[in-house]
Structures are given as structure tokens and as C-alpha cells.
Amino acid sequence: MKNIHLSLYLMLGLLILTQKNTQAQSLRISYYGETITHYGLKTAYEYPIFSKIKERNQSRKMLLIAPSAALYRHPHNHFGIIIAPELIYRRIGKRSTLFEAGIAPAYFRYFLEGSTYQVTANGELERVRYAGGNAFLPTVFVGVGRDLSVRHSLPFTWYTRLNISQQRPYNTSALTRFSLEIGAIFPFKKQ
Amino acid sequence: MKTIHKLFTSLAIILILVSCKDQDVEPTEEKTLFLRHKGADMPVWVHGNAQSNKIVLYLHGGPGDCAMCYRYYFKELENDMMVAYWDQRVAGASSGKVDSGTLRYNQFSEDAFYVVKLLKQQYPNAQIYLLAHSFGVELAWQFLTTNNNQQMISGLMAVNGIFSYYRWLYHVREWALREAKKQNNAEAERELLANPVTPENTATVNWELIYRWMHKLGGNPVSLYDDKKYLANYAFASPNTALAQFTHSKAYSYYGEVESRLFEKGALLKNIRIPVRLFWGIKDGIVPVEVGRETQQLLTNTSVSTVEFSQSWHEPFITETREFNNAVRSFVK
Numbered sequence: 001m002k003n004i005h006l007s008l009y010l011m012l013g014l015l016i017l018t019q020k021n022t023q024a025q026s027l028r029i030s031y032y033g034e035t036i037t038h039y040g041l042k043t044a045y046e047y048p049i050f051s052k053i054k055e056r057n058q059s060r061k062m063l064l065i066a067p068s069a070a071l072y073r074h075p076h077n078h079f080g081i082i083i084a085p086e087l088i089y090r091r092i093g094k095r096s097t098l099f100e101a102g103i104a105p106a107y108f109r110y111f112l113e114g115s116t117y118q119v120t121a122n123g124e125l126e127r128v129r130y131a132g133g134n135a136f137l138p139t140v141f142v143g144v145g146r147d148l149s150v151r152h153s154l155p156f157t158w159y160t161r162l163n164i165s166q167q168r169p170y171n172t173s174a175l176t177r178f179s180l181e182i183g184a185i186f187p188f189k190k191q
Numbered sequence: 192m193k194t195i196h197k198l199f200t201s202l203a204i205i206l207i208l209v210s211c212k213d214q215d216v217e218p219t220e221e222k223t224l225f226l227r228h229k230g231a232d233m234p235v236w237v238h239g240n241a242q243s244n245k246i247v248l249y250l251h252g253g254p255g256d257c258a259m260c261y262r263y264y265f266k267e268l269e270n271d272m273m274v275a276y277w278d279q280r281v282a283g284a285s286s287g288k289v290d291s292g293t294l295r296y297n298q299f300s301e302d303a304f305y306v307v308k309l310l311k312q313q314y315p316n317a318q319i320y321l322l323a324h325s326f327g328v329e330l331a332w333q334f335l336t337t338n339n340n341q342q343m344i345s346g347l348m349a350v351n352g353i354f355s356y357y358r359w360l361y362h363v364r365e366w367a368l369r370e371a372k373k374q375n376n377a378e379a380e381r382e383l384l385a386n387p388v389t390p391e392n393t394a395t396v397n398w399e400l401i402y403r404w405m406h407k408l409g410g411n412p413v414s415l416y417d418d419k420k421y422l423a424n425y426a427f428a429s430p431n432t433a434l435a436q437f438t439h440s441k442a443y444s445y446y447g448e449v450e451s452r453l454f455e456k457g458a459l460l461k462n463i464r465i466p467v468r469l470f471w472g473i474k475d476g477i478v479p480v481e482v483g484r485e486t487q488q489l490l491t492n493t494s495v496s497t498v499e500f501s502q503s504w505h506e507p508f509i510t511e512t513r514e515f516n517n518a519v520r521s522f523v524k
Contacts (some may be wrong), residue, residue: 014311027344034433035427035433036425036427038427074430074432075430076223076234076236076430077284077430077432078286080495110286112225112232112234112286113225114222114224114234115221115223115224115225116224116225116226116232117224117225117226117227117309117312118227118228119226119227119228119229119305125226125305125308125309125312127486128227131225131227131232133232133286137476139245166484169288170288170435170438171231171280171285171286171287171288171289171435171438171439171442172281172284172289172291172294172441172442173438173441173442174438175370175432175434175435175438176434176438177434178434182460183478
């Protein structure tokens with residue numbers, strides 16, 4: 001529970017921080033899912049806290065923070081909402097290739113997809129609306145992509161990212177989850 | 192006037208359609224229920240022919256296995272009846288925050304009681320049958336020999352499962368010894384002979400050694416992972432949480448080391464009054480057919496029938512699916 005609060009406070013802090021100016025900030029929108037049948041959407045607001053251009057090969061290195069939110073559906077099981085403050089290291093090479101890696105101490109809220117009945121103290125079954133649970137979902141990720149503004153003058157970057165998360169608590173311990181993102185990053189202003 | 196007429200006609204059509212929906216039973220049921228109890232959110236997926244008014248509640252094995260992952264094999268039963276696939280606590284797609292201290296026979300039996308109660312509440316006219324496999328059979332005996340629970344059930348189909356830890360391990364060792372002799376495996380024979388199973392030593396005997404030899408000697412060569420269609424169905428079409436399956440077993444160490452070793456229901460089977468059908472893959476080394484034959488002898492106060500599957504090991508519904516499903520149909524009819 002402490003971890004869940006921590007991730008929410010971090011998220012709130014990032015949201016306040018990213019309000020200051022929109023210079024070099026970007027919006028990320030992607031497909032998010034465990035598989036093609038557990039589908040969802042994710043969006044994030046990226047804010048660079050450090051950026052450096054290497055003169056030798058014109059590659060860009062950045063450290064970004066990004067409040068993000070993902071929604072997905074695991075049919076006949078649950079709907080998930082993941083809210084995460086992400087810390088991302090990103091490198092865009094001379095040939096516009098993107099590589100990134102990062103961490104996200106995420107908050108996970110899920111709603112069971114089905115009618116839920118709880119056993120009451122006197123042994124009766126009582127319907128519970130919007131039943132589900134809360135969990136801490138620390139995540140690490142790596143991604144690759146291509147900045148299409150470098151060679152094709154298109155104002156976005158496509159990317160794909162693999163997330164490895166651990167849901168805590170899950171039953172008696174924890175559950176490792178894999179998920180995939182495929183999407184685009186749109187800068188607010190030309191960098 | 193024309194407008195009012197149109198309005199009334201539309202209203203009448205809507206009312207007719209709505210009233211038809213209320214009175215007619217949906218021919219095909221597809222419902223997801225969850226039972227929340229003592230920290231666990233346990234899914235119960237109900238699929239099949241709602242007009243049959245018969246529900247087969249599948250009690251999966253393990254402990255820690257899954258129910259819906261076997262729908263691939265039971266699906267054709269859904270033409271004739273409803274099948275309720277229940278994932279037990281800390282199994283399949285069950286979730287929540289569960290104390291491992293609840294992973295006891297009593298708790299599983301209590302959960303089963305509320306699952307049956309939930310099904311009876313949702314389908315008040317339906318008869319409920321249990322289809323129990325392996326650990327599910329232990330759970331079924333625990334449930335049926337507790338209070339008046341068997342009054343809620345119309346019949347039990349028990350598939351390759353045990354009634355007594357001692358009698359189980361005794362027969363596994365006998366099976367392995369027979370195979371060791373047949374296969375001229377002197378090492379297996381020597382180690383098995385050095386580890387006899389008696390009523391006195393069931394809590395301490397090296398069961399893992401006996402179990403390992405049973406597997407090495409071909410006790411159950413069937414692997415679900417060999418069936419690519421099944422795997423694709425599991426990964427993409429089942430509601431299971433794919434990796435969860437591999438996290439459950441850690442929680443069952445107390446069950447393996449203590450709880451299961453005390454399991455003994457032999458003396459209580461005479462209290463069973465509901466019809467029982469025993470399904471057995473006769474090549475099985477995990478729960479040899481001799482356990483089934485002893486079970487039949489102990490069920491002295493009810494009608495018992497047995498269906499043996501000559502080409503099957505521990506999961507006859509995988510290896511002889513059609514024959515298995517036909518045997519379920521004939522019992523439930």
C-alpha cells in the first residue's frame with residue numbers, strides 16, 4: 001500500500017512539474033496490451049529533464065520524465081488501468097534510430113469483468129459493484145523506434161517497447177507481467 | 192393523429208420484443224461470475240446450453256491448476272449442458288490478496304460450497320453435477336463428506352483422483368515397481384524396494400523419490416505443450432493470466448509437505464448417497480487404476496459406475512476426448 005501511494009505522489013509531482021513549459025515536450029500515444037487479445041491504449045506526456053547532442057555524430061541523448069496512463073481489457077477477466085511516472089533514457093542516433101530504456105513505479109487498478117459476489121459474515125452472497133483491486137506495478141522497459149522527422153520530415157517518431165512488470169500483491173506473492181507498446185511520439189514544438 | 196398512431200405502434204413492438212426476452216431462456220449461456228471470499232477473487236465462467244437446466248461444475252486439479260484452460264477439451268459438452276469452469280483460490284486466473292494459510296482442504300471445501308450456492312442462486316432450476324479431476328477429486332470428497340453438502344449435488348464424476356494419501360502412495364509405488372521389473376530397471380527397483388509405504392510412515396516416507404521413479408518409468412507421458420493448437424488457444428483465446436500459472440505452485444509447499452499427507456476419506460465414503468461415476472485412464476501412474484477400484488469398493492451406499500479409458504494416462508479427457516465427453520453426457524442424462 002505504501003508503494004501504491006508513493007507511485008501516485010510521484011505521478012502528481014510529475015504532472016505539476018511538466019506544467020511549467022511546453023518546450024521540447026511531446027505526447028506519446030500507443031497500443032498497449034499483453035497480447036493482441038488483451039488490448040488497450042496508452043498515452044504519456046514526455047518532459048525532458050536533461051538533453052545533450054553529441055557533436056561528432058549528431059546523436060541526441062535525453063533523460064525524460066513522463067506521466068503516463070494505460071487502459072486495457074483482458075476479456076472475461078478484468079479491465080486494467082495503469083498510472084505511472086516513467087523515467088526514460090532515450091538516444092536518437094544520427095540515422096534516426098531510437099533506443100530507450102527506463103523504469104516506472106506504477107499504480108495498477110483493475111476491475112473484474114463479471115458479476116462479483118462476496119460472502120458476507122452471515123454466509124450470504126452479496127453483489128459487489130465495480131469489484132477489483134489495487135496493486136503496485138514496478139516496471140522496467142526497453143524500446144526501439146525511428147524518428148521520422150530526421151529523414152522523412154514527418155513530425156513524429158514511431159516506437160515499440162517491451163515492458164516487464166511485477167504485480168504486487170498477487171494472490172500469495174507477486175505476478176510477472178509482460179506487455180507491449182507500439183505507437184508514436186508527437187513533439188509539441190519542432191525541436 | 193398519424194404521429195400518435197406511429198408512436199403507439201412503435202411502443203407496442205418494443206414491449207413485445209422486451210417481454211419475449213424476459214420470458215425466453217437464452218439458449219446459449221456465456222456468463223462470467225466472480226466469488227470473493229477470504230481474500231480471493233475466484234472466477235466462475237458458465238458456458239453452454241442454458242435450456243438443459245444441467246450444470247457440470249468442473250473441479251480442476253493441481254492444486255493450482257486452471258479450469259478454463261481445459262475448455263478446449265470440454266467445449267463440445269456445452270451443446271448439451273452448461274459447464275461451469277471455476278478457478279480455485281491461488282489457481283488459474285484467480286486473483287486478490289490471499290493468505291497462504293487458507294490453502295487447506297477445509298477452505299477449498301468452503302469455497303466450493305459458496306460456488307455451488309452462487310450457481311444455485313443464478314440458475315435456481317438447474318441440477319448441479321461435479322466433474323472432478325485429480326486434486327479436484329480430493330476437494331470433491333472433502334466437500335461431499337462435509338455437513339449436508341451432497342444434498343446440493345446431483346452426481347459426481349471423479350477422474351483419476353484419490354481418497355487417501357496412504358492408499359495413493361502405496362499404489363504409485365506398486366505401479367512403479369511393476370514397471371521397473373517390466374523395463375529391467377534395477378536401480379529403480381532397488382530404490383523403490385528400499386522405500387516401502389506403510390500407514391505408519393506416510394507422513395515421513397520419501398514420496399518424491401517414488402513419484403520421480405513413477406514419472407521416469409512412464410507414469411504420464413502426456414504433455415499439453417505438445418499440442419500447438421491447445422497452446423495457441425490457451426495464449427489467445429482463454430481468459431487465463433498466462434504467466435500466473437507458473438507462480439501458484441510456490442504457495443502450496445505446506446499442502447505438499449503436511450496437509451496432503453494427512454488426507455484420508457476412506458471411512459467417510461460410505462456416507463456418499465449421490466450417484467458416482469469413476470473415470471480412469473488405466474495407464475496412469477500418477478493415480479493408478481487400483482485407487483479407483485478401491486474407491487468403488489468403499490462407496491457402499493450409492494450407485495457407482497466406472498468408465499475405464501484404455502489409451503489414457505492421468506487426463507483421459509485429453510487423450511480420449513470424444514469417449515470421455517460421451518461418458519459425461521450419458522451420466523448427466
